[in-house]
Amino acid sequence: MQIAIIDYGAGNVKSIEFAFRRLGVETTLTHDRSEVQSADKVIFPGVGEASSAMSKLKQTGLDEIIPKLEQPVLGICLGMQLMCAYSEENNTKGLGIFDVDVVRFSEKVKVPQIGWNTIKNLKSRLFKDIKENEYMYLVHSYYVPLSSDTIASSNYELEYATAIKKDNFYGVQFHPEKSSIGGEQLLKNFIEL
Amino acid sequence: MLTKRIIPCLDIKDGRTVKGINFVNLRDAGDPVELARFYADNGADELVFLDISATEENRKTLIKLVHDVAEQVNIPFTVGGGISSISDVEALLKNGADKVSINTSAVKRPDLINELSLAFGNQCIVVAIDAKQVNEKWKVHLMGGKVLTEVDLFEWAKEVERRGAGEILFTSMDHDGTKGGFANEALEKLGRCVNIPIIASGGAGIVEHFTDTFKYGKADAALAASVFHFKEIDITSLKNELRQQGIEVRL
Numbered sequence: 431m432q433i434a435i436i437d438y439g440a441g442n443v444k445s446i447e448f449a450f451r452r453l454g455v456e457t458t459l460t461h462d463r464s465e466v467q468s469a470d471k472v473i474f475p476g477v478g479e480a481s482s483a484m485s486k487l488k489q490t491g492l493d494e495i496i497p498k499l500e501q502p503v504l505g506i507c508l509g510m511q512l513m514c515a516y517s518e519e520n521n522t523k524g525l526g527i528f529d530v531d532v533v534r535f536s537e538k539v540k541v542p543q544i545g546w547n548t549i550k551n552l553k554s555r556l557f558k559d560i561k562e563n564e565y566m567y568l569v570h571s572y573y574v575p576l577s578s579d580t581i582a583s584s585n586y587e588l589e590y591a592t593a594i595k596k597d598n599f600y601g602v603q604f605h606p607e608k609s610s611i612g613g614e615q616l617l618k619n620f621i622e623l
Numbered sequence: 624m625l626t627k628r629i630i631p632c633l634d635i636k637d638g639r640t641v642k643g644i645n646f647v648n649l650r651d652a653g654d655p656v657e658l659a660r661f662y663a664d665n666g667a668d669e670l671v672f673l674d675i676s677a678t679e680e681n682r683k684t685l686i687k688l689v690h691d692v693a694e695q696v697n698i699p700f701t702v703g704g705g706i707s708s709i710s711d712v713e714a715l716l717k718n719g720a721d722k723v724s725i726n727t728s729a730v731k732r733p734d735l736i737n738e739l740s741l742a743f744g745n746q747c748i749v750v751a752i753d754a755k756q757v758n759e760k761w762k763v764h765l766m767g768g769k770v771l772t773e774v775d776l777f778e779w780a781k782e783v784e785r786r787g788a789g790e791i792l793f794t795s796m797d798h799d800g801t802k803g804g805f806a807n808e809a810l811e812k813l814g815r816c817v818n819i820p821i822i823a824s825g826g827a828g829i830v831e832h833f834t835d836t837f838k839y840g841k842a843d844a845a846l847a848a849s850v851f852h853f854k855e856i857d858i859t860s861l862k863n864e865l866r867q868q869g870i871e872v873r874l
Contacts, residue, residue, distance in 0.1 A: 442716045442719065442721060444690075444693055444716075445693055448694045448695075449697065477744055477746065478743060478744035478747075537818055540818050541819070542746050542789055542819070544789065544790060544820045545627075545668065545820070545844070546625070546628070547624065565626065565873040567699055569699075569746040570746065585624060586625055605699075608698060608699045610663070610697050610698055611697075614697060
């Protein structure tokens with residue numbers, strides 16, 4: 431099994447690599463377009479700021495490759511947000527795989543949300559053997575609102591999407607690589623898709 | 624619902640954990656990797672590693688350690704101690720740290736906070752503040768508490784938020800090591816000054832201290848060292864008690 435982690439200089443990907451290794455699967459960190467296209471599964475990571483992340487994707491031409499991928503793709507955190515149409519974070523146009531706009535939490539709550547929150551209304555095989563209200567680790571200031579593509583939701587200020595799915599594209603707002611046993615199960619499920 | 628976090632802190636010197644640590648089931652009690660795993664498997668929500676020796680040689684040791692911990696541990700961890708540049712942070716993140724904590728270097732050159740949060744995102748930058756009361760004013764201290772400054776705790780907290788800190792780790796030097804409870808009054812005031820999460824540190828002795836710091840100090844997380852290292856408080860039992868007191872925790 432070839433799992434490619436898209437390398438566009440966005441934050442810490444080492445922990446994703448290590449999490450797969452703990453499951454006995456080696457990954458390849460790459461920005462090579464053909465290597466990404468030919469992988470069995472693709473991880474689209476991301477920590478940091480949306481507009482600079484998008485411009486890095488454009489520099490390598492990956493912004494055109496990613497929406498056309500046909501194998502299972504898992505966007506994590508900012509990776510999930512960049513798969514959406516638009517982000518309020520520095521008015522960034524996203525990849526447009528999901529027709530939804532990413533918005534900021536209001537000042538009614540502490541921003542960023544940091545810590546363990548529960549996920550519920552779980553749909554899709556991505557959550558096989560993961561129980562309702564499992565805890566996952568989140569760190570984010572912007573969120574994806576609920577839509578018909580939502581496959582898990584959480585509550586912080588309001589109910590919002592912590593996981594989305596469309597065809598072969600999956601996005602999770604939380605960090606499965608840092609979410610203890612529940613996160614490990616999710617990565618295992620992704621491997622088995 | 625977002626839960627309150629319990630964070631054990633490991634002091635690292637020459638790649639080993641210091642402060643007496645008393646775990647019977649560990650082969651080598653001083654090995655930070657084993658300790659990190661133990662805590663991760665026993666209810667800790669995050670880990671903080673504080674490098675208390677900051678020479679060039681130790682920096683390499685620390686980076687190797689960060690790598691080894693990241694390889695083994697499935698919860699987030701923060702590394703602090705002697706960080707003063709983008710390249711310091713880059714090296715730690717590349718080896719698997721999730722967040723970094725800066726303290727003295729941020730007071731000396733506040734622009735560092737802006738630079739780091741721009742480069743790595745504010746979620747990655749924890750600003751640690753050590754403070755103690757001098758003539759009834761909370762004053763920031765540097766160099767592990769050795770150097771008094773004229774900087775006011777609350778003003779500094781607002782400034783670090785403005786400059787892009789994602790979290791504040793506040794240690795009350797008046798409470799640290801006393802086992803008499805956290806600085807809840809100051810914590811509560813801090814929470815009204817800023818809108819980013821606050822980690823309470825210094826003073827944990829018994830379970831009630833944690834309950835109080837979440838209830839009255841309004842802290843988002845509580846950090847402690849010796850009560851966990853010496854097994855005076857078991858994290859899972861602590862969390863059970865917190866839940867019984869109506870405080871949301873991950874169990």
